[in-house]
Amino acid sequence: MRKLKYYIETFGCQMNDHDSLAIASMLEDAGYAKAPRPAEADLILVNTCTIRDKADQKAYSQIGRWRLLKKEKPEVIIGVGGCMAQSDGRGVLSRVPFVDFVFGTQNMHNILQMADEVRQKRLRPVWTAMPGDPAAMEALYSHAKADGIKAFITVMQGCDNYCSYCIVPYVRGRELSRPSAEIVAEARKLAEGGVREVTLLGQNVNSYGQKGGDGADFAELIRKVGEVEGILRIRFTTSHPKDLTDRLIDIFASEPKAMPHIHLPVQSGSDAILRAMNRKYDRAHYLGLIAKLRAARPDIAITTDFIVGFPGESDADFEETLSLMREVVFDNCFSFKFSPRRGTKASSMEGVVAEKVKEERLARLQDLQLGHTTAKSLAEIGQKRVVLVEGSSKAGGGQLSGRTPQNRIVNFRGDAALLGREVEVKITAAWPNSLAGEL
Numbered sequence: 001m002r003k004l005k006y007y008i009e010t011f012g013c014q015m016n017d018h019d020s021l022a023i024a025s026m027l028e029d030a031g032y033a034k035a036p037r038p039a040e041a042d043l044i045l046v047n048t049c050t051i052r053d054k055a056d057q058k059a060y061s062q063i064g065r066w067r068l069l070k071k072e073k074p075e076v077i078i079g080v081g082g083c084m085a086q087s088d089g090r091g092v093l094s095r096v097p098f099v100d101f102v103f104g105t106q107n108m109h110n111i112l113q114m115a116d117e118v119r120q121k122r123l124r125p126v127w128t129a130m131p132g133d134p135a136a137m138e139a140l141y142s143h144a145k146a147d148g149i150k151a152f153i154t155v156m157q158g159c160d161n162y163c164s165y166c167i168v169p170y171v172r173g174r175e176l177s178r179p180s181a182e183i184v185a186e187a188r189k190l191a192e193g194g195v196r197e198v199t200l201l202g203q204n205v206n207s208y209g210q211k212g213g214d215g216a217d218f219a220e221l222i223r224k225v226g227e228v229e230g231i232l233r234i235r236f237t238t239s240h241p242k243d244l245t246d247r248l249i250d251i252f253a254s255e256p257k258a259m260p261h262i263h264l265p266v267q268s269g270s271d272a273i274l275r276a277m278n279r280k281y282d283r284a285h286y287l288g289l290i291a292k293l294r295a296a297r298p299d300i301a302i303t304t305d306f307i308v309g310f311p312g313e314s315d316a317d318f319e320e321t322l323s324l325m326r327e328v329v330f331d332n333c334f335s336f337k338f339s340p341r342r343g344t345k346a347s348s349m350e351g352v353v354a355e356k357v358k359e360e361r362l363a364r365l366q367d368l369q370l371g372h373t374t375a376k377s378l379a380e381i382g383q384k385r386v387v388l389v390e391g392s393s394k395a396g397g398g399q400l401s402g403r404t405p406q407n408r409i410v411n412f413r414g415d416a417a418l419l420g421r422e423v424e425v426k427i428t429a430a431w432p433n434s435l436a437g438e439l
């Protein structure tokens, strides 16, 4: 019998990337094979994001591209899932009449069942309940398997922080941690499959273990994963400044497998804006954390996120953001124009900032950051860095590619047999987003 084929398109954050990998693996465990193109698939899925308005538009335009395909091959089943699907629910079916089913963020483990309902009962199921069921998480992630040198492990779902601009708590539901025993077992399975670096994922990994889990906090979890044979490197994201404890900062000094890089989103340098954002820390607290991190691990790379044009952000508030950037000098950042999201507090706040002002602020911020990113990258020249070899370089020419402990990409000449090994590389050239070196 011909194997059924699936095709998955993914938008959004690393958590979505990882969920899609787990879905793919779940489908393969059920006998499906990966289709190289959507036209060859029997089941097409899109895992969506809704963090900003643009993300919604991207998802709908992607689904729109399958209109013709569905017309020519009506038996293909199209499922829309993830955060945008969670938010729009049944609305997806009315907006796109050829979509067959909608799966929410806590229903990914039910995709096969939903596809069966479409095939056998001609139904158009919409499953968007968010029961916060730990068994549902395990049902999905138990399929996770090694695929290369690096892997993600989701350690928790949801978020309870309700930053006033953010839709995530509404579309991912309540914070819930997985038991550390399950996470360690997954790390062990991945290591046996050849994985050497794991990134522990959650919206706010610093509060790991506070809701759900099995008593371990995040620092303990990192130590337990560090005991897994074969795992050489541990990274994690995202950290929230309000929950970054001294205990966790100490991990960077005391756990050799914890890599010296932290993504610590600050969002704004203005106390008034941070308060309106409900971030629950102020500028001074954030700067204090940076000082502690650098004391614990002088070579630590620090990256962040910014939102510009939050309601009420004045020129003076924005200058505070730039001054914070000059004070910290981040290795890199992601920066976004504020986008009002349905149901969030900030979407109805006064003091809306004009689009043109948002654009000007974003350009100034990105300009400043590019200078910092370039300077930090150039400072790598002449350094010797331990690089985990991940694969052949995208640049081709028999080059290998890997990352430094600080998570910078390095391309260098070397034998493909070094794949999965840590090697020492001397940095010889630098660009803002990559380095070149010699073994």
Ligand code: SAH
Pocket: 051, 052, 165, 166, 167, 168, 202, 203, 204, 238, 239, 240, 265, 267, 305, 306, 307, 336, 337, 338, 339, 340, 341
């Ligand atoms: N849980 C993580 C990140 C969540 S989303 C954290 O708390 O940091 C990633 C980034 O998207 C956020 O850090 C923020 O900078 C940005 N973001 C979230 N909602 C947004 C919105 N409504 N408009 C613009 N940017 C937003």
Ligand code: SF4
Pocket: 159, 160, 161, 162, 163, 166, 167, 168, 169, 203, 204, 240
């Ligand atoms: Fe959104 Fe804030 Fe939760 Fe991050 S911590 S996911 S920004 S609500």
Ligand code: F3S
Pocket: 011, 012, 013, 014, 015, 016, 048, 049, 050, 051, 082, 083, 084, 168, 171, 172
């Ligand atoms: Fe997007 Fe959902 Fe991630 S909204 S950023 S895919 S948690």
